[in-house]
Amino acid sequence: MFQRLLLLAAAAIATACAIGPNARELAAQCNARYQETSPPGIAPAKPIPALRPSVGALRDYPGSYACVAVFVNEHGQVTDAKLLETNTPQMGDYFLKLTSQAKYMPGSLNGNPIATRAVISLGID
Numbered sequence: 001m002f003q004r005l006l007l008l009a010a011a012a013i014a015t016a017c018a019i020g021p022n023a024r025e026l027a028a029q030c031n032a033r034y035q036e037t038s039p040p041g042i043a044p045a046k047p048i049p050a051l052r053p054s055v056g057a058l059r060d061y062p063g064s065y066a067c068v069a070v071f072v073n074e075h076g077q078v079t080d081a082k083l084l085e086t087n088t089p090q091m092g093d094y095f096l097k098l099t100s101q102a103k104y105m106p107g108s109l110n111g112n113p114i115a116t117r118a119v120i121s122l123g124i125d
Helices: 002-019 023-034 055-060 089-101
Strands: 064-072 078-086 107-109 112-114 116-124
Touching (some): 023 064, 023 116, 055 089, 064 089, 089 116
Antiparallel strands (some): 064 078
């Protein structure tokens, strides 16, 4: 009995290790990989309100992540957006559209609005 329990536990651990990082972890890794270090005093643009996936996206893209670079001008308008990475092309298209159509608080340099690049990612587990 103990041997069976031990084998079952070992199999569960091996399976968990084989799965690898979840979608949120992959999104965070992508964000860190593409994030640029800003000079002191510069704050990147931020979506307002914070981006939230739709109920349909939560249903349709489980285990998916996407990472997008958004270029926002000093007025908070998106001038360009590029999909950097995803594990599901449909999720990438969805998130690129979501980030492109969002409203942003422009980036700033010492409190003055400026054009900036922001990396935004989303993982759905």
